[in-house]
Amino acid sequence: MPLPALRAGEVRPTDGSRAHVVSRAYQHDLNGSGLERGAVQVEVDAVHLHFGGVVAIEEVSLEVRQGDIHAIIGPNGAGKTSLLNCMSGLYRPQRGAIRLHRGDGDPVDLTTTRPSRSARLGVARSFQNIELFRHMTVLENLLLGRHVHMRHRLAASLAWFGPARRQEIEHRDLVEEVIDLLEIPALRKLPVGALAYGLQKRVELGRALCMQPAVLLLDEPMAGMNAEEKEDMARFVLDVNELAGVTTVLIEHDMGVVMDVSHQVSVLDFGRCLVTGEPDVVRSDERVIKAYLGAGSEPMGAGT
Amino acid sequence: MATATGVYHSTYTADLALRHTRSEHARLAIVAIALVILPFLATPYWLTVVNQIGIAAIGAIGLNILVGYTGQISLGQGGFLAVGAYTSGLLVGDLGLPFPLAMVGAVLMTALVGAFFGLPALRLKGLYLAIATLAAQFVIIWVVRNWDVVTGGTAALAVPAGELFGWTVRGDFTWYWIITGCAAVAALAATNLFRTGLGRAFVAIRDQDIAAEVIGVDPLRHKVLAFAISSGFVGLAGALTAHYRLIVTWERFTLEVSILYLAMIIVGGLGSVAGSIYGAAFMILLPAWIQQLGQSVGGTFPALSRNLPAVQQAAFGLVIILFLVFEPRGLARIWQRMKDYIRLWPFRY
Incomplete structure (x- = not known):
């Protein structure tokens, strides 16, 4: 008998037994996508990006489905971050399109929207080198993740009057939920600049989550972390994906993590997309082994 | 609780x-x-000083919104003060508006001018922006000096004393209440601004402008808005000067004034409303103290009292250097540390 489809908040145990609802009850839906699980959400279509004579991305096409953790791997300089920058509107590719499907109306081409507009469409991201607002507290950083969902009126702000005050309280509710999810309640009022590296990465993930993103772009969320921090971060990425159903595009170098958590893996090399597929398929692909994994890397999943 | x-x-x-x-x-x-x-x-002399501090505090809060909170350097402060002062003065003098209405007009006008001169901020950052805002300073003063028909050119513009319901508003004592009230409202408004999303967006632009853009803060809109809000406060300070002193001359709004205001917020504390007030008080009191010092020791050191202006200038420079080296976060930070110390006293931690 086929197992019933999962709803948001449900997780299927690995032993194949019945699905059970995870104890954490979300008051807020962190997923900003209106699509069905499994529908194509981001369509990268023959994107080509070059800086002067240097080709960063060459005719890359791939599809990210709603609800997936889609890993992008590849050697340094392969164009992973450039591709993410194209998705969030920081780079303008010379050719190609990145279509974001939203469930209602036509897809939007992310290559021609400004970053602040992409954010409104539900594209959230974290950066490889943490880009937090260092002088603000964790709470303020997370509240800034709510910026696109707030209404900003000058007069009300200056007077701390009605709507301005009310919405601060209203949005605090969701922010507190993210704080709980990421297990950082004690850090709430600390300035971000004073936090340890691993915690800053966590706050950056939190800021993106507060946007209730349709797509979450994570650029090496586990770089430079020790095993324990990595484990935590992997757990959060999985939580966000499984409990909230947020589509995640993940750049990561740790093959153990990538193969464990992702549903789909795309391999970039010299700006080209070598292959996209499930972890097991990618792992045994000749071209991938040659370009990135290296021969004789049999004990996969051990991590580095 | x-x-x-x-x-x-x-x-x-x-x-x-x-x-x-x-x-x-x-x-x-x-x-x-x-x-x-x-x-x-207070004696009449000190009342004048306090009134000056009140006006400077409003201007400093305005500048701090732009420089301290939004991270956009401006050297156009003097020019914006001039816009506020002349607009308000002319609205009362030429159009006969009641002075509170004229002050509102001055705030709006200065905000508009500020937003216009803030447009370079869309492309320029840091030092380049500072130079671009220097243009505001010089262009505005040039306009004031050459638009004789309206501003009276290089001659002083006499502002009729403010009248309200047949009551003439004049004198240090009366103006003390108006200025202090305006300063209190300005301080509260600025504080409120930075505990709402709009103010946070400004700080986000200062701290990390690319990340701010990626989370949905439109940098164009917010930078221009920051210039407008900041200039609005500065316009209020300018308008108060005009009605308080009853005379407006371009010499009060030179580049030196812009730098004085920058000094206020550096000494007081960048990105702090309270700091703006401390800084304004400090930079207005400093010359007054030095003058008193010169008078009291003038008999013993005649050279000092003879060179008083030079001593004031030197002290001004020295103070800025000392603050930048020893407490870049200004008086606000010093006060904070004192409070922390007192709270824990007599324990070390």
């Missing part, structure tokens, strides 16, 4: 309050009472 063992909030509303503990409320009450008693005790 504040108890003997700490501050515990059970609602977000309580957490968002500006003051939490009893001693914080008490401090505010003491300051308020002191401000009410002050004009009755």
Whole structure:
């Protein structure tokens, strides 16, 4: 008998037994996508990006489905971050399109929207080198993740009057939920600049989550972390994906993590997309082994 | 809720309050009472000084919104003060508006001019922006000096004394209440701004402009808005100067004034409303102190009293250097450290 489809908040145990609802009850839906699980959400279509004579991305096409953790791997300089920058509107590719499907109306081409507009469409991201607002507290950083969902009126702000005050309280509710999810309640009022590296990465993930993103772009969320921090971060990425159903595009170098958590893996090399597929398929692909994994890397999943 | 063992909030509303503990409320009450008693005790000279501080505080808060909070350097402060002063003065003098209305007009006008001269901020950052705003300073003063028909050119513009319901508003004592009231409202408004999303967006642009853009803060809109809001405050300060002094001349709004205001917020504390007030008080009091010092020791050191202006300038420079080296976060930070020390005294931690 086929197992019933999962709803948001449900997780299927690995032993194949019945699905059970995870104890954490979300008051807020962190997923900003209106699509069905499994529908194509981001369509990268023959994107080509070059800086002067240097080709960063060459005719890359791939599809990210709603609800997936889609890993992008590849050697340094392969164009992973450039591709993410194209998705969030920081780079303008010379050719190609990145279509974001939203469930209602036509897809939007992310290559021609400004970053602040992409954010409104539900594209959230974290950066490889943490880009937090260092002088603000964790709470303020997370509240800034709510910026696109707030209404900003000058007069009300200056007077701390009605709507301005009310919405601060209203949005605090969701922010507190993210704080709980990421297990950082004690850090709430600390300035971000004073936090340890691993915690800053966590706050950056939190800021993106507060946007209730349709797509979450994570650029090496586990770089430079020790095993324990990595484990935590992997757990959060999985939580966000499984409990909230947020589509995640993940750049990561740790093959153990990538193969464990992702549903789909795309391999970039010299700006080209070598292959996209499930972890097991990618792992045994000749071209991938040659370009990135290296021969004789049999004990996969051990991590580095 | 504040108890003997700490501050515990059970609602977000309580957490968002500006003051939490009893001693914080008490401090505010003491300051308020002191401000009410002050004009009755102060000599006419000191009352003028206090009024100057009040006006400077409003201007400094405005500049701090732009420089300290949004991270956009501006050297156009003097020019924006001039816009506020001339607009308000002319609205009363030429159009005969009541002066509170003229002041509102001046705020809006300066905000508009500020937004216009803030447009370069869309492309320029840091030092380049500073130079671009220098243009505001020179262009505005040039216009003031050459648009004789309206501004009276290089001659002084006489502003009729403010009238309200047939009552003439003049004198240091009366203006003390108006200026202090305006300063209090300005301080509160700026504080409110930075506990709402709009103000946070400004700080986000200062701290990390690319990340701000990626989370949905439109940098164009917010930078221009920051210039407009900041200039609005500065326009209010300019308008108050015009009606308080009853005379407006371009010489009061030179580049030196712009730099004086920058010094105020550096000494007071960048990105701090309270710091803007401390800085304004400090930079207005400093020359007054030095003058008094010169008078009291003038008999013993005649050279000092003869070179008083030079000594004032040197002290001005020295103070800025000392603050930049030893306490870049200014008087606000020093005050914060003192409070922390007192709170824990006599324990080390």
